[in-house]
Amino acid sequence: MANRLSKLNTLLKDGQMSNTAVAIASVVVVLMLVIGLPKPMIDTFMILNLAISVAILLTVIYTPKASTFTSFPRVILLVTLFGLGINISSTRLILTATGMAAQSDMVKAFAGIVTGGNNIIIGIVIFIILIVVQVVVITKGATRISEVAARFSLDSMNTKMFAVDSELNSGSITEEEARARKKEIQRDSDFYSAMDGASKFVSGNVKAGIFITLINLIGGFAVGMLMNKMSFSDALNNYSILTIGDGLLSQMPSLMLSFATGLIVTGSSSDEPVGEQLKKQFSASGNVYIIVGVALIIMGVVFRGGTQFLLIPIGILACYFGYKMLGNHKAAAVQKKQAEEKAIAAKREQTQNPDDVSPVVPLYTLSLELGLGLIPLVDKEKGAELIDRIIHIRREAAIDLGLVVPGIHIVDNMLLDPNEYSFKIRGIEAGRSIVRMGHYMCMNTGSVTKEMSGERTQDPAFGMPAIWLPEDKRAEAEKNGYAVVDPPTIIATHITEIIRDHAYEILGRQEVSSIINKLKETKSVVVDEVLNTEKFTYGEIENVLKNLLREKVSIRNMEVILETLANYGKVTHNQWALTEKVREALGAQICLQYADMDKKLRVVQLSQQWAEKILENRVDPQDGSEPFVAFNAQDGRHWIKSVSDTIAAVQSRNFQPIILCPAEVRQLVYSSTAREMKLVVLSIQEVLAAGSNVSLEPVGEINA
Numbered sequence: 003m004a005n006r007l008s009k010l011n012t013l014l015k016d017g018q019m020s021n022t023a024v025a026i027a028s029v030v031v032v033l034m035l036v037i038g039l040p041k042p043m044i045d046t047f048m049i050l051n052l053a054i055s056v057a058i059l060l061t062v063i064y065t066p067k068a069s070t071f072t073s074f075p076r077v078i079l080l081v082t083l084f085g086l087g088i089n090i091s092s093t094r095l096i097l098t099a100t101g102m103a104a105q106s107d108m109v110k111a112f113a114g115i116v117t118g119g120n121n122i123i124i125g126i127v128i129f130i131i132l133i134v135v136q137v138v139v140i141t142k143g144a145t146r147i148s149e150v151a152a153r154f155s156l157d158s159m160n161t162k163m164f165a166v167d168s169e170l171n172s173g174s175i176t177e178e179e180a181r182a183r184k185k186e187i188q189r190d191s192d193f194y195s196a197m198d199g200a201s202k203f204v205s206g207n208v209k210a211g212i213f214i215t216l217i218n219l220i221g222g223f224a225v226g227m228l229m230n231k232m233s234f235s236d237a238l239n240n241y242s243i244l245t246i247g248d249g250l251l252s253q254m255p256s257l258m259l260s261f262a263t264g265l266i267v268t269g270s271s272s273d274e275p276v277g278e279q280l281k282k283q284f285s286a287s288g289n290v291y292i293i294v295g296v297a298l299i300i301m302g303v304v305f306r307g308g309t310q311f312l313l314i315p316i317g318i319l320a321c322y323f324g325y326k327m328l329g330n331h332k333a334a335a336v337q338k339k340q341a342e343e344k345a346i347a348a349k350r351e352q353t354q355n356p357d358d359v360s361p362v363v364p365l366y367t368l369s370l371e372l373g374l375g376l377i378p379l380v381d382k383e384k385g386a387e388l389i390d391r392i393i394h395i396r397r398e399a400a401i402d403l404g405l406v407v408p409g410i411h412i413v414d415n416m417l418l419d420p421n422e423y424s425f426k427i428r429g430i431e432a433g434r435s436i437v438r439m440g441h442y443m444c445m446n447t448g449s450v451t452k453e454m455s456g457e458r459t460q461d462p463a464f465g466m467p468a469i470w471l472p473e474d475k476r477a478e479a480e481k482n483g484y485a486v487v488d489p490p491t492i493i494a495t496h497i498t499e500i501i502r503d504h505a506y507e508i509l510g511r512q513e514v515s516s517i518i519n520k521l522k523e524t525k526s527v528v529v530d531e532v533l534n535t536e537k538f539t540y541g542e543i544e545n546v547l548k549n550l551l552r553e554k555v556s557i558r559n560m561e562v563i564l565e566t567l568a569n570y571g572k573v574t575h576n577q578w579a580l581t582e583k584v585r586e587a588l589g590a591q592i593c594l595q596y597a598d599m600d601k602k603l604r605v606v607q608l609s610q611q612w613a614e615k616i617l618e619n620r621v622d623p624q625d626g627s628e629p630f631v632a633f634n635a636q637d638g639r640h641w642i643k644s645v646s647d648t649i650a651a652v653q654s655r656n657f658q659p660i661i662l663c664p665a666e667v668r669q670l671v672y673s674s675t676a677r678e679m680k681l682v683v684l685s686i687q688e689v690l691a692a693g694s695n696v697s698l699e700p701v702g703e704i705n706a
Contacts, residue, residue: 028080034087038094041106047088048108048251054081055255055262062262072189074266075196081259082206089214089252096244097221105244113247129246132253133212162187197266211256215249288327295320365429366411367508370497375420375439379490380412388412391494398498403505403551404558406513410497425497427507433500435462437489441470444484452482461487462496506551514544521560532564536571543567545577546584553672553683555585555592562587578629582665582685589691596660596682597696603689604701606648608663608671611706612641616667616674631674640706645675648704657701660684 039047058077065071092106166183298317302309370392372380379388392410399407418424424434436459437443444454445461445468456469471479471486479486487495501508518540522529532538546567547557557563566587570580585592597603621632633641649659663671665685672683689698 024080027084031080031084031087034084034091038098039091041095044088044091044095044106045108047084048092048106051081051085051088051255052251054084055258059258059262059265062266065266071266072193075193078259078263081255085252085255085259086210089211089248092248092251093214093217093221096248106248108251109244109247111247112250113243126242126246129215129249129253132250132257135257197263211249211252214252215245285327288324288329288331291320291324291327293324295322295324366426367408367428367510368501369411369413369426369429370493371413371415371418371424371426373418373420373422374414374416376423376437376489377414378439379493387488387490388493391490392497395494395498395501399501399505401558402556403502403554404556404560405505405509405551406516407501407508408513423493425500427500427504432504433462433496435492435496437492438470439489441472441489442476442479443468443487443489443492444471444479445487446483447485449483454479454482454484462492463499502554505554506548509544509548509551511540511544514540514547517557517560518543518564521564525561525564528561528564528568531568532571536568538567538571538575542575542577546580549577549581550584550588554595555588556595559588559591576626578669582669585668585685586665586687586691589688590693590695592688593684593692593696596658596684601696602699603660603662603684603696604652604657604699605660605662605684606652606702606704607700608661608667609703609705612644612704613664613667615706616670620667620670628673629670631670633674641674642678644704644706645681646679648702649679649681652702655701658682661704662686662689662698662700 034047058074058081062071062074092109095106096109163184166180166187295317298313298320302311302313302317305313380386389412392412396407396410399405415424419436421438422434422436424431426432438457443459443461444456445466446453447466454469454471454475456471456475459468459470460466461468476486518529518533532543543564546563550557550563563584566584567580570583574580593603594601615637616631619631619633619637620629622629631641645661652659659679660682661671662684663686665687668683668685672681675681675683689696
């Protein structure tokens with residue numbers, strides 16, 4: 003006995019009992035369609051069907067959001083089949099039982115209530131009205147709404163998913179919040195899709211109920227007159243009453259189920275139950291009830307025949323209710339104003355107390371300051387074009403550099419020119435320019451067929467010469483071959499280039515920690531080896547990543563970067579040596595970044611004489627800072643001139659300047675030329691690591 007109780011407790015704890023009960027109930031419902039039931043069981047099931055329908059209706063009313071009732075489509079199927087099983091069983095009893103005493107007590111009770119004793123005509127009329135209301139009004143409306151809701155839910159799912167991604171990229175929500183919202187969107191879509199099909203069960207149930215009712219009536223006449231030898235009037239009286247009672251008993255649960263379906267598919271996305279929504283929305287203004295009350299009083303004065311004794315009192319009550327509501331709203335407004343004044347006073351008092359000032363004033367990592375004339379670019383009522391572009395900037399940076407750019411804080415700055423903007427990194431200005439609202443920046447990229455006159459300017463992102471043209475000349479400029487760019491795109495492109503150039507300044511220890519913690523979820527072994535076995539600090543990892551970003555090398559492949567640090571951590575923790583090893587490991591990625599469409603790298607080779615001279619003059623600071631080349635003045639000028647002349651010759655052939663040199667001097671070549679010119683410097687080992695992914699084509703040589 004104890005073992006049985008223990009097993010029962012285990013089933014209850016594991017939740018298996020409820021699953022077993024549903025499985026048994028499903029089998030019983032199916033069997034009811036073919037197996038006859040005794041009269042007491044039919045009455046019990048009818049009562050149970052009514053109770054379940056009421057419970058479902060009330061559950062829908064108290065459910066805050068429709069899609070949270072995820073089991074509703076399955077419940078509709080089970081309850082519909084259960085009701086049909088009862089209906090078939092009661093039909094079998096009506097046709098087989100002899101005499102009214104053997105018939106269902108529930109059927110006779112419902113028939114007696116509706117027919118008012120034995121008035122069959124009243125019962126038939128009420129039954130027909132009930133069927134019409136259910137078929138024409140409730141079921142048809144619920145079915146149509148389900149179809150529309152399912153279509154719009156599926157059509158809008160991608161847009162909603164994109165909106166969540168946009169908020170995630172802008173930094174306004176976390177990844178956990180984004181996953182939760184996407185899950186909710188998917189749940190809504192699945193629910194309304196299922197409801198589209200489930201509503202067909204409801205409408206089908208109504209039609210089946212009508213058909214079964216007709217069968218009851220026709221079959222009852224046949225059985226009563228042919229088998230039970232009853233007269234036509236007796237058969238009509240008995241079987242009409244039984245048919246009406248059985249029809250009402252089957253249609254009442256079906257009506258409540260249709261009503262519940264209509265309620266749930268017409269529900270909004272609010273998290274409040276329908277009662278709270280009605281209370282809030284119908285108490286928005288007391289003027290509504292005052293106007294209604296006055297209208298009723300006027301109708302009571304105008305109309306005759308005793309209606310004034312109902313209209314005037316109800317109108318007075320409506321006016322009183324509206325008056326009280328206006329008073330409550332006024333009191334609430336006063337309380338809200340007093341609370342706001344107290345909050346402002348408390349804040350003012352706090353700001354005047356020097357002890358309450360935080361010792362750390364928060365500084366935004368990235369901020370965009372706009373002149374007053376550029377505010378429309380971020381105004382949601384006017385499209386907020388710039389905000390959409392910034393969302394794309396953060397996504398592109400994540401894909402291009404592997405760096406999750408923090409949210410960009412946008413503020414207005416009255417100290418700026420109305421058409422001016424300033425982009426800052428950790429409070430330091432990294433870029434500033436002016437755009438003309440209502441104008442387009444038009445650039446000659448070499449395909450202009452007819453020159454146009456306009457205000458001369460310069461593209462802030464790439465420094466190309468351009469002109470400003472008003473909006474009405476845009477079509478003409480495009481026709482003449484100009485590259486036409488609108489103000490939001492100008493600012494967005496400028497910010498993109500600033501972020502690419504200053505990505506290493508954006509990266510900090512907190513960002514490194516977030517990257518590593520995310521990688522640890524799937525690559526815990528390499529993370530553990532780097533942090534615990536080789537004892538790398540976040541600062542050391544940050545230095546290597548910054549060195550990569552400084553030369554625009556993507557850090558997206560963090561697994562390879564950390565594996566390389568783990569491999570060479572036993573040898574050195576020097577950031578410059580480790581950076582070169584990581585670059586070699588990422589050789590294919592780096593080389594393909596600069597190869598052309600044919601995967602060909604056109605490079606300028608460094609002569610052996612210069613490589614040896616650079617190594618001879620190498621200086622490694624004792625504090626671990628960046629190594630540099632200590633040329634004397636003459637050699638320094640000669641070095642820069644040799645590089646400049648060779649690069650100029652290459653650029654004249656429209657080739658990107660890429661210097662190829664031994665790994666030992668790669669970092670020194672880059673650091674010694676970074677101030678004077680923007681060059682890409684690759685090591686021979688990086689190209690070898692790329693293997694057959696790229697091919698080399700020398701286009702020049704830097705000679706001593």
